Amino acid sequence: MTPKAALERYYGYDDFRDQQEEIIDHLVSGDDAVVLMPTGGGKSLCYQIPAIVRGGTGIVISPLIALMHDQVDALNVIGVRAAYLNSSQTRQEQYKVEEQYRNGELDLLYVAPERLALDPVQRLIDSSPVALFAIDEAHCVSQWGHDFRPDYLQLAMLAERWPDVPRIALTATATAETKSEIISKLQLNQAKQFVSSFDRPNIQYRIENKNNPRQQLLSFIKSEHPEDAGIVYALSRNSVDKYAQFLRENDINAVAYHAGMDSGERWKAQEKFLREEGVVVVATIAFGMGIDKPDVRFVAHVDLPKSVEGYYQETGRAGRDGLPATAWMTYGLADVVNQRQMIDNSEADQARKQLMARNLNAMLALCETVDCRRVNLLSYFGEESGMCGNCDTCLTPPESWDGTVAAQKLLSTVYRLDRERDQHFGAGQTIDILLGKKTEKVANNRHDQLSTWGIGQDISETDWRAVTRQLLAANLLTVDQYGALWLTDASAAVLQGERELRLRIDPTPKKAMKKPKVAKAAVAIDLTDDDRELFEKLRSWRRQRALDDDVPAYIVFSDATLRELATHRPADSEQLTNINGIGAKKLETYGREVLEVIGANEI
Ligand code: ADP
Numbered sequence: 253m254t255p256k257a258a259l260e261r262y263y264g265y266d267d268f269r270d271q272q273e274e275i276i277d278h279l280v281s282g283d284d285a286v287v288l289m290p291t292g293g294g295k296s297l298c299y300q301i302p303a304i305v306r307g308g309t310g311i312v313i314s315p316l317i318a319l320m321h322d323q324v325d326a327l328n329v330i331g332v333r334a335a336y337l338n339s340s341q342t343r344q345e346q347y348k349v350e351e352q353y354r355n356g357e358l359d360l361l362y363v364a365p366e367r368l369a370l371d372p373v374q375r376l377i378d379s380s381p382v383a384l385f386a387i388d389e390a391h392c393v394s395q396w397g398h399d400f401r402p403d404y405l406q407l408a409m410l411a412e413r414w415p416d417v418p419r420i421a422l423t424a425t426a427t428a429e430t431k432s433e434i435i436s437k438l439q440l441n442q443a444k445q446f447v448s449s450f451d452r453p454n455i456q457y458r459i460e461n462k463n464n465p466r467q468q469l470l471s472f473i474k475s476e477h478p479e480d481a482g483i484v485y486a487l488s489r490n491s492v493d494k495y496a497q498f499l500r501e502n503d504i505n506a507v508a509y510h511a512g513m514d515s516g517e518r519w520k521a522q523e524k525f526l527r528e529e530g531v532v533v534v535a536t537i538a539f540g541m542g543i544d545k546p547d548v549r550f551v552a553h554v555d556l557p558k559s560v561e562g563y564y565q566e567t568g569r570a571g572r573d574g575l576p577a578t579a580w581m582t583y584g585l586a587d588v589v590n591q592r593q594m595i596d597n598s599e600a601d602q603a604r605k606q607l608m609a610r611n612l613n614a615m616l617a618l619c620e621t622v623d624c625r626r627v628n629l630l631s632y633f634g635e636e637s638g639m640c641g642n643c644d645t646c647l648t649p650p651e652s653w654d655g656t657v658a659a660q661k662l663l664s665t666v667y668r669l670d671r672e673r674d675q676h677f678g679a680g681q682t683i684d685i686l687l688g689k690k691t692e693k694v695a696n697n698r699h700d701q702l703s704t705w706g707i708g709q710d711i712s713e714t715d716w717r718a719v720t721r722q723l724l725a726a727n728l729l730t731v732d733q734y735g736a737l738w739l740t741d742a743s744a745a746v747l748q749g750e751r752e753l754r755l756r757i758d759p760t761p762k763k764a765m766k767k768p769k770v771a772k773a774a775v776a777i778d779l780t781d782d783d784r785e786l787f788e789k790l791r792s793w794r795r796q797r798a799l800d801d802d803v804p805a806y807i808v809f810s811d812a813t814l815r816e817l818a819t820h821r822p823a824d825s826e827q828l829t830n831i832n833g834i835g836a837k838k839l840e841t842y843g844r845e846v847l848e849v850i851g852a853n854e855i
């Protein structure tokens with residue numbers, strides 16, 4: 253079978269995307285590859301199709317045992333012979349899979365990295381021809397990265413133990429450092445590199461000033477993504493629990509997920525998110541890697557992520573199906589203060605702290621930019637692009653103002669507290685001084701005697717918080733471990749009038765739109781009334797069918813396929829095969845029922 257024939261027959265797709273065909277041909281001819289492609293780019297086909305086409309079994313190394321089951325189900329549903337081996341299985345189950353492997357009855361076998369080091373597993377692999385090794389989530393070898401897995405380091409032995417078997421390493425992490433670590437640690441120096449564009453044009457990036465984050469999040473979800481599946485990322489377990497509860501109290505089907513929960517509860521939360529429709533999971537960054545759910549419609553951050561790399565991975569989990577999705581974040585002064593303090597207080601060595609500070613600075617630059625967010629993001633990954641038209645700064649360009657004098661007032665307050673009083677205070681007290689507030693703390697410290705007392709009454713407290721935040725973000729101010737403000741080496745230039753400052757005016761967040769009368773999934777919002785009605789019918793059929801078969805709904809059909817069905821209304825099985833995502837096996841399994849829902853003549 254040719255790769256193209258496999259694409260049509262199993263996956264039901266007409267054409268390869270971008271570099272898929274090149275990568276597949278490269279592997280089919282027995283060569284190694286390193287593939288950098290964004291989430292949703294279509295990495296899985298790059299090793300699945302060569303494994304189907306080449307003789308022998310493709311061995312897939314994947315770090316997440318909990319997700320292997322669904323990955324294998326998704327393949328079986330399209331008629332690919334796949335199985336997995338991991339510690340969640342009984343000995344009998346494992347034995348059965350081993351038999352299938354020895355008899356050459358598997359196209360793909362998923363294994364966890366730690367198992368490959370085991371002698372019996374290596375002997376098993378030797379007992380039957382291997383088509384290829386695919387190392388998924390290959391950035392897990394990177395010790396400096398955000399998902400380091402020690403077991404990945406030993407995968408270098410694949411090259412020594414099976415020198416003739418082609419290997420492909422895949423990741424959605426795009427930095428040059430990660431790439432070179434993958435190449436050196438996995439002994440892939442000879443491998444051809446395939447680097448795709450990391451743009452995800454269907455994701456709309458938005459960063460909003462934080463004032464009442466819970467309400468902001470709620471109105472974002474209610475007005476734009478009612479009934480949609482989404483992920484909300486928060487930094488601490490405690491805030492994960494609080495946000496999840498708050499959303500539930502407001503009629504959103506939300507579950508919490510963090511490392512403090514026991515594994516059974518975590519598994520339940522993940523299953524609910526994968527299997528039911530429209531579930532919102534509130535999680536720490538422990539959640540998400542390897543989650544293949546294609547119809548996540550939004551990813552929200554209620555705390556500032558620690559690096560652009562992490563942020564891009566997390567937001568990339570939205571809209572893998574290519575349909576419109578939103579990456580939304582609230583961010584404010586407290587985030588900057590907390591993270592600067594966290595770095596200061598961390599036990600890490602100096603080199604690591606510097607790296608953390610660099611990562612944070614890049615993240616802050618993204619938050620404070622007045623230019624296109626996407627241009628900023630992609631340039632972080634070394635990619636040039638033009639204004640995208642699908643981010644908040646493109647859609648409503650933020651205005652800026654000359655903040656030089658305001659900055660001088662604030663910096664000189666910090667300066668005077670230090671020089672005249674040998675004192676350092678947090679943002680709150682500093683702003684109270686500027687506004688000339690007569691609080692007890694002001695009276696006790698005689699701060700009303702300072703020459704900067706009350707000189708900032710021309711702008712509001714909110715404005716002062718925005719000024720402080722932007723000075724912190726630009727490293728013109730810094731905080732100590734108590735959250736008190738200090739000048740930096742760069743402050744002098746502003747104080748002495750040698751440097752002008754343009755500051756961003758934070759747009760006021762939109763008032764919540766009224767809830768639509770009937771909450772409808774956002775993916776179908778642009779369809780005609782008739783088509784949307786059919787889309788909803790197909791969706792409820794899919795829900796039932798997924799329950800009956802005990803698989804996640806997206807394994808039956810993706811939203812993208814349902815949309816095509818609703819708009820094209822195929823009349824017979826011939827026309828059904830022209831729909832993207834319907835291959836031979838799905839036609840056989842679901843064709844009749846789908847035609848029935850559509851009300852076609854031929855049933
Ligand atoms: P990744 O692993 O890179 O995040 P996936 O392999 O999960 O991406 O693919 C993302 C989505 O795109 C899946 O729903 C997949 O079926 C779909 N897809 C992949 N390749 C194609 C293609 N050539 N044509 C249409 N859809 C595709």
Ligand code: ZN
Pocket residue numbers: 623624625626627639640641642643644645646647
């Ligand atoms: Zn833009």
